[in-house]
Amino acid sequence: MTLLPDLQEWIDQAARRHHVPGAAVAAGMGDQLAEAATGVINLDTGVTATTSSVFQIGSVTKAWTAALAMQLADLDEPVRASLPEFGVLDAEASRRITVRQLLSHTGGFDGDLFEDTGRGDDAVDRLVAFMRGNARQVSEPGELFSYCNAGFCALGALIARLHGATWETALRELLIEPLGVRHMALSAEEAIMFRAAVGHLGEPARVSPWSLLPRSNAPAGSTPSAAPRELVRFGRMLLADGVADDDTRVLRAGTFAEMCRPQVALPRLGRRYPVAWGLGLALFDWDGLRVVGHDGGTPGQTTTWRIVPDRDLVLAVNANGGHASAFIDEVLAKILSSAAGIHLPARRLPPAAPAPFRPFAAVYAAPQAVYEVRTVAGGLEITDTPQGPAAAYGDGGRTVRYVHAGDDRFVAAEPEAGLHPVIAFLDDRSYLYNLRAIPRYREPSSSAYAVTARR
Structure with a gap:
């Protein structure tokens, strides 16, 4: 039976409903791959979106960075043991923060440091140097989950040090090439070789003026682009315990199981939100099943990537503007229901009668x-x-x-x-x-x- 025969119709209708200029979707289950694309990659040029179009994947990159770190680093060793330059404003925290804490967003320091440190190969190292004088400690290391881009930038610097090359080179040599990935770019300069989507902002949608984000945050997701089929390829390798489609071993056996092991419970914001975080992965409980993955966003582009291990399902959805999150919700619900029999939990809505609370400012x-x-x-x-x-x-x-x-x-x-x-x-x-x-x-x-x- 064909996987998701109505996928094209679903995304065409959802894109119109949610004013999304362009989108691409891929889902893999068993040996089948379903793909579809709709709309355009750029409203100014009118170039049509295709299933091989590359979209900026934002923080979905963190799952790739996490997989690299788990091959190269001792997770329970302080980051400074291999990257002495690492540090934050708090000297004691700087000595104590471990690789595991960076992977699970429990380092406890300011996470959004988006300074542009240039386009050179030292861009990530220069951001790590910036962190030493600017990243406040807001909780004790290991105490509290707080999403931390800067922590993944530090992991990128650590990976580069341990591999003896840039983060981009490590990613290409250790993951992209062994996986056989073809439609993926790690910079805007590489993206122009592909049918590359641009972001769109506002209503009505207009092309975002920001297509070149700082390389300093590349390991956290500022620069990579990929076609959804390549995100599915990555997920299929994880489900196969680190083995690619051609039987090449890409990751050590047991890596995915360790990435899925809960490291920290999250405060509950609603049933759609993660219940815990693993090592580079968000962990969900949807309809009684474990679902893992990551979301990503850059100005005007949004990506969702999910794996349902018990259903052997991997999916990726890219959109380039409009009400992208609502579009992804609709498409995600249809894919999960049709392919895996999963009912996507409803999002929390404002109550008709607000609950009483203690006023404050x-x-x-x-x-x-x-x-x-x-x-x-x-x-x-x-x-x-x-x-x-x-x-x-x-x-x-x-x-x-x-x-x-x-x-x-x-x-x-x-x-x-x-x-x-x-x-x-x-x-x-x-x-x-x-x-x-x-x-x-x-x-x-x-x-x-x-x-x-x-x-």
Whole structure:
């Protein structure tokens, strides 16, 4: 029986419904591969999207970086044992943070350091040097999950050191080439050799002006692009315990099982969110089955990659703008239901009757954004103001109203790009949590508020 015979119709309809300029999808199950593409890769040129088009995969890159680290590094050794240059502002934490903690986002330091350190082969090393004087410790190492791009940049530097070449060279020699991957680019310069999608922002959608993100964050996902079939190929190799389609052993036996082992439980934001994090992988419990994977985003591009081990299913969905997350939700639900008999859990919606809560006001600060929280009827208003390099990638500050859903969880009253964001407050409201643990800065004053979060 053909796998997903209605896939083309599903994505055509979903793209129109959610105003997505272009998308590509692939799903692999057993020895079958289903692929489809829709729309265009660039509204300005009108070039059609195909199943071999490459889309920026963003943080899905972290699963590839994690697989490399697990082949080369001692996970329970301090990072400094092999990368003495590694460090953060806290000297004791700098000595203690392990490779395992970087892989599981429990290093406890500021995670979003997007400084552009140039396009040279030393770009990641220069970001690691920047971290030493700018990355605050916001929790004890190993204590709390907080999504950390900077940690994966440090892993990239570690991989380069242990392999004796750049992170890109290690990725190509140890994963891309042994896997037989053909439609993947590790930089904008490589992407132009392919049918490369560009991001789109706003409504109506317009081509994003940012197509060249800093190489400093490449190991965390700033630069790679891939066709969805290549993400499926990577997932199939993981399911085969590290063996590629041509029987080449790519990873040590047991690597995928270790990557899937829970390292830290996550605060629950809803049934769609991860319940735990492994080593480079988000871990979900959907319809009673274990699902693993990662999501990725760059300005105007969104990727979702999932593996359902008990159903032998791998899927990848790329979209380049519009209500991309809502589009992916719709396509993901159809694929999981048809191929694996899985009911995708519903996302949390704002309650009709807000739960009572203790009013408060506070400011939370991270390197790339400041969040000012105010109590309003039934919930909160939160104004976020981009800081540093992030200010160049957004439309400036915005204010969002959140409705209380109980247990210090709040749901956005209005959808954003088709979905309602969910946040929580942890440790007696010491942290605002949206997969990142953002520490409380100070009480807001009546005067205009300005802060440079890491100074």
